[in-house]
Structure formats: C-alpha cells, structure tokens
Amino acid sequence: MTKLFPVVPVGLPSVRRSLSPEVEPVLREISIGAGLAVVISLTAMGYDTIPLLFLIGAGVGLYYLARMKGFVGTGNFAAVKFAGRREVTFDDIGGQSFAIQELKEALDFIKNHQDIKRLGIRPLKGILLTGPPGTGKTLMAKAAACYTDAAFISSSGSEFIEMYAGVGAQRVRKLFQKARESALRAGKRNALIFIDEIEILGGKRGKTTSHLEYDQTLNQLLVEMDGLKVDDQVRILLVAATNRADMLDPALLRPGRFDRCVKVDLPDKEGRIEILKLHTRNKPLAGDVKLDLIAKETFGFSGAHLESLANEAAILAMREGCREISQRHFNESIDKVMMGGKLDKRPSEAEMERIAVHESGHALLSEIVRPGSVSTLTITPRGEALGYMRQIPEDDTYLYTKDYLENQIAVLLAGALAEEIVLGSRSTGSSGDFEQALRTAETMIRSGMSELGVVCLESLPQDLKHQTLAGIIKKQEERVKAHIAGSKHIISEVVKALLEKEKISGEQFRFILQNKKEMQPEKAAVQGQ
Numbered sequence: 097m098t099k100l101f102p103v104v105p106v107g108l109p110s111v112r113r114s115l116s117p118e119v120e121p122v123l124r125e126i127s128i129g130a131g132l133a134v135v136i137s138l139t140a141m142g143y144d145t146i147p148l149l150f151l152i153g154a155g156v157g158l159y160y161l162a163r164m165k166g167f168v169g170t171g172n173f174a175a176v177k178f179a180g181r182r183e184v185t186f187d188d189i190g191g192q193s194f195a196i197q198e199l200k201e202a203l204d205f206i207k208n209h210q211d212i213k214r215l216g217i218r219p220l221k222g223i224l225l226t227g228p229p230g231t232g233k234t235l236m237a238k239a240a241a242c243y244t245d246a247a248f249i250s251s252s253g254s255e256f257i258e259m260y261a262g263v264g265a266q267r268v269r270k271l272f273q274k275a276r277e278s279a280l281r282a283g284k285r286n287a288l289i290f291i292d293e294i295e296i297l298g299g300k301r302g303k304t305t306s307h308l309e310y311d312q313t314l315n316q317l318l319v320e321m322d323g324l325k326v327d328d329q330v331r332i333l334l335v336a337a338t339n340r341a342d343m344l345d346p347a348l349l350r351p352g353r354f355d356r357c358v359k360v361d362l363p364d365k366e367g368r369i370e371i372l373k374l375h376t377r378n379k380p381l382a383g384d385v386k387l388d389l390i391a392k393e394t395f396g397f398s399g400a401h402l403e404s405l406a407n408e409a410a411i412l413a414m415r416e417g418c419r420e421i422s423q424r425h426f427n428e429s430i431d432k433v434m435m436g437g438k439l440d441k442r443p444s445e446a447e448m449e450r451i452a453v454h455e456s457g458h459a460l461l462s463e464i465v466r467p468g469s470v471s472t473l474t475i476t477p478r479g480e481a482l483g484y485m486r487q488i489p490e491d492d493t494y495l496y497t498k499d500y501l502e503n504q505i506a507v508l509l510a511g512a513l514a515e516e517i518v519l520g521s522r523s524t525g526s527s528g529d530f531e532q533a534l535r536t537a538e539t540m541i542r543s544g545m546s547e548l549g550v551v552c553l554e555s556l557p558q559d560l561k562h563q564t565l566a567g568i569i570k571k572q573e574e575r576v577k578a579h580i581a582g583s584k585h586i587i588s589e590v591v592k593a594l595l596e597k598e599k600i601s602g603e604q605f606r607f608i609l610q611n612k613k614e615m616q617p618e619k620a621a622v623q624g625q
Contacts, residue, residue: 184238190374191367192232195360202356206244206333220355221324222334226341227360230400233337237290246286247279253296256313264313272320279330287332294336295343314345321353362398364492365391371399375406382420390426393471395489405429436479450523451475451483452594456587457514457580458485458507459605464579465503474599498545501536506572508533513576518587537568586612
C-alpha cells in the first residue's frame with residue numbers, strides 16, 4: 097500500500113532580509129540538493145511524492161513571481177570593494193581643482209567627527225554633484241569614500257522605479273540598510289551612498305498622475321535622510337549626481353538634506369592639460385606630441401572625451417604598427433571623437449568637387465576673420481558629415497561679442513555661397529550650417545545686439561522676428577559674397593589640393609593662400625604693362 101506523505105502548507109514566501117551576493121547562491125544550491133535528497137529518499141521508502149512535487153513547484157513559481165514584483169530579493173545594491181586594485185583618490189581626477197576643494201571642505205565635516213560633536217554642528221547629510229556628462233562625478237564620489245575611509249555603496253536612480261507600488265520605497269530602505277551592514281562588516285564607522293542619475297528618483301512630485309510610485313519613493317528617501325544623526329553607529333553620507341538639477345524636487349534641495357551643491361563643470365585649458373597627462377602617463381608618447389596644443393584644440397571636451405581621445409590615438413598607433421603615439425595620431429583622434437568614424441560611402445566626382453568647394457569657402461572666411469584659425473580641411477566622409485573644416489579654438493571664451501557672433505555667421509554661410517558663386521547653385525549640404533547661423537542670429541537678438549535693442553524673444557511677433565533674423569543673415573551674405581568673388585582663384589587651388597589628397601592641414605591651406613596672394617599682384621603688374 098502506497099503511503100501518502102503529509103501535506104505541508106506552502107504559501108507566498110515572506111519578505112526576507114536580502115543576503116549578500118556571495119552567500120545567496122550557496123544557500124540556494126544547498127537547498128536544492130537537500131530537497132532532491134528528501135524527495136528521492138521518500139520515493140525509495142514508498143511514499144507518494146507527486147503532491148509534494150506539485151506543491152514545491154507551486155512554491156517556486158510563487159517565489160519567482162514575488163521576486164519579479166520586487167517583494168523578494170531586492171536591494172542587492174553594489175557594495176564596491178577595492179581589494180586587489182588601487183583605490184580612487186582625488187589625485188586621480190584632473191581638471192576639477194575647484195570642485196575637489198569644495199567637496200573636500202564638505203567631507204572634512206565628516207572626518208573631524210569629534211570637533212563636529214563638540215561644537216554642536218549638524219552633520220552634512222547629502223552632497224549633490226551637478227554638471228555635464230563625463231566630467232568625473234562618479235570618480236569624485238569614489239574618491240570621497242576613500243578620503244573619508246567609508247564603505248562605498250553605488251546605485252542608480254533607475255534601480256528604484258518599477259510599475260509595482262511600494263517597490264521603490266522598499267528599495268530605498270534596503271539601500272540605507274545595506275550601507276550600514278557593509279560598513280559594520282568592513283569595520284568602518286562611515287558609509288557613503290552614491291546615487292547616479294538621481295533626477296529619475298528625485299524628480300518634482302505631482303508630474304506622474306497614473307500612480308504615486310515616484311512620489312512614494314522620493315518620500316521614503318526624504319524620510320531616510322531626515323533620520324540620519326551625528327551619533328549613529330554608522331554615519332551615512334548621501335552623494336548624488338545629475339546633469340538635470342532643474343528637474344529635482346525642491347524638498348530634496350533644501351538645507352538639511354542636500355546641504356552642498358558642487359558644480360562639476362567642463363575643464364578649462366589648464367584642466368584639459370592635466371587630464372591628458374593623467375590619461376597618457378601609461379602610454380609611450382613620441383617627441384613631437386604637444387599636450388598643450390591638443391588641449392587648445394579640444395575646447396568643450398569633457399574628461400570622458402579626453403580619455404577617449406587618448407585611447408583612440410593609442411589604437412590608431414597600434415593599427416599602424418607604431419611603437420610610440422605621435423601628434424598626427426592625436427590629430428586624427430580629435431576628428432574621430434568630434435565627428436565620428438570614417439564612412440565607407442564614396443561620393444561621385446561631381447559631389448566631391450562640390451564638397452571641396454563648400455569646405456574651401458568655410459576655410460577662406462575663417463582665415464579672413466581670424467588668421468591662423470583653420471586646423472584641418474577634409475572631404476573624407478565622417479559621421480554625419482561628407483566633409484568638414486575644423487577650427488583651432490581661441491583661448492577659452494565664455495562671453496561673445498557682436499563682432500564674434502557676426503564672424504561665426506559669416507563662416508557658416510561661406511560654404512553655401514562658395515557653391516553658388518563657383519558652381520552656380522547651392523545644395524542640401526548647407527542645411528546644417530543655416531540652422532546654426534539662425535541659432536547664432538537668435539542669440540544676438542536675445543542678447544540685445546540687433547537693431548531691435550533689448551527685447552523678449554518669446555513675446556516678439558513672428559513676422560518681426562523673421563525680418564530681423566533675415567536682416568542679420570542678409571548683411572553677412574553680402575559681406576561673404578564680396579570676399580569669395582575676389583578669391584575664386586584661391587578656392588580653385590584649394591579644391592585641387594583637396595581632390596588630390598582629400599585632407600590638408602591648416603598650415604598647408606595657409607601656404608596656398610599666401611602663395612596665391614603673392615602671385616596676384618605680379619599678374620596684375622604684367623597685365624598693366
């Protein structure tokens with residue numbers, strides 16, 4: 097007679113404390129092995145194990161359903177360990193000296209714990225790092241953890257938000273719990289929680305009308321920050337990063353929550369030199385490499401761009417079989433980082449000639465308005481461009497005059513006007529130039545540099561705005577046409593060089609320009625005789 101094994105009630109697994117990533121797989125394997133051994137033993141003893149197998153299967157299904165909904169297994173945030181590799185320090189971050197100094201001043205409140213307690217200073221609970229992408233906000237958070245000897249817990253704003261209500265708030269609680277447990281396990285008194293892209297988690301409340309999951313998650317974060325005290329067993333500091341500070345809820349930014357807002361901006365020229373030195377210290381550089389020249393030509397590059405630039409230069413040198421990285425490798429890498437990789441498509445001969453005329457017009461006007469400004473001239477398709485003229489930026493400039501903006505419009509219009517004067521018609525390749533020229537003209541109107549004076553661009557009638565923009569563009573068109581009409585011989589010579597070599601440097605362009613200018617008076621003198 098077959099014995100029926102007594103049924104054990106199986107329900108939804110209870111919410112448990114999340115285990116560490118190293119322990120959970122071991123316990124799972126032990127549980128599976130023990131369960132199989134029990135089932136095999138009961139089967140050998142003559143028990144009917146089919147109901148047991150059915151219940152076990154149902155329990156496993158409910159477990160994974162609860163795991164998908166976030167009730168089980170959530171909160172396994174990454175506790176970064178630096179064992180086996182060097183910790184990130186502030187010395188590894190270049191181009192952000194002011195931001196590092198401001199951050200260190202805030203972190204000193206945590207390091208000097210006894211002085212804080214004696215003077216009755218409220219501890220800093222949060223530091224917000226704002227700035228464009230790639231400027232080193234995550235590196236600064238890791239360096240802050242090293243500076244304060246704190247356990248470092250990393251997460252992202254997207255990890256907290258799901259479609260199931262209550263999951264985000266639970267994950268916030270588990271994040272702070274994880275930080276305390278990690279610090280105690282490592283024998284540290286400080287813990288640093290880093291949340292990247294906090295605008296996802298801390299956006300302004302009331303925007304989402306479908307459900308209140310976003311608001312509940314943010315409310316839980318505010319509650320956890322309010323609960324931080326100076327005499328806690330583990331002192332927790334919350335560091336968050338965002339490039340959209342305008343999206344954050346005001347309750348998150350008030351004093352007592354994020355007490356410091358550190359601006360991590362794009363590096364200036366000296367900062368770019370410092371970053372390039374950091375990213376080239378492990379690379380063999382040739383004697384012709386000039387980091388100050390590279391830094392000058394990379395205005396607007398972030399630290400991530402500069403790291404990619406050095407890496408691409410090393411890849412190009414390896415592809416050519418060179419043992420050292422030369423200046424030409426860096427020049428090529430600047431084009432690749434700015435414009436993208438070279439394309440396989442090959443325009444026809446007529447299109448190549450038109451592209452050469454277009455880019456020669458840009459270069460001619462650029463050299464007229466600012467001598468020595470042309471860096472590279474090419475008709476090689478790269479990224480979204482069929483050709484391009486790259487300028488050498490002036491010293492880092494943050495304010496622009498009316499003359500500067502008018503010169504920029506003239507350079508942008510010169511490509512299309514060169515096509516019209518030399519070839520007799522324009523092409524669709526100038527649409528991007530026209531868009532930039534119109535945006536620059538709008539900047540002039542907004543800054544009170546037009547004939548309208550100081551106006552509000554948003555409340556300006558559309559017909560009046562259109563007339564003013566057209567007037568600014570028309571004035572520069574007439575100026576450019578006069579220059580190009582008298583320099584067709586120069587454009588013709590530059591086009592020949594581009595069709596032959598596909599790429600010429602600024603020095604080669606200026607050599608052609610100078611030779612043609614010297615030959616023109618001699619030709620005029622011969623005709624006069």
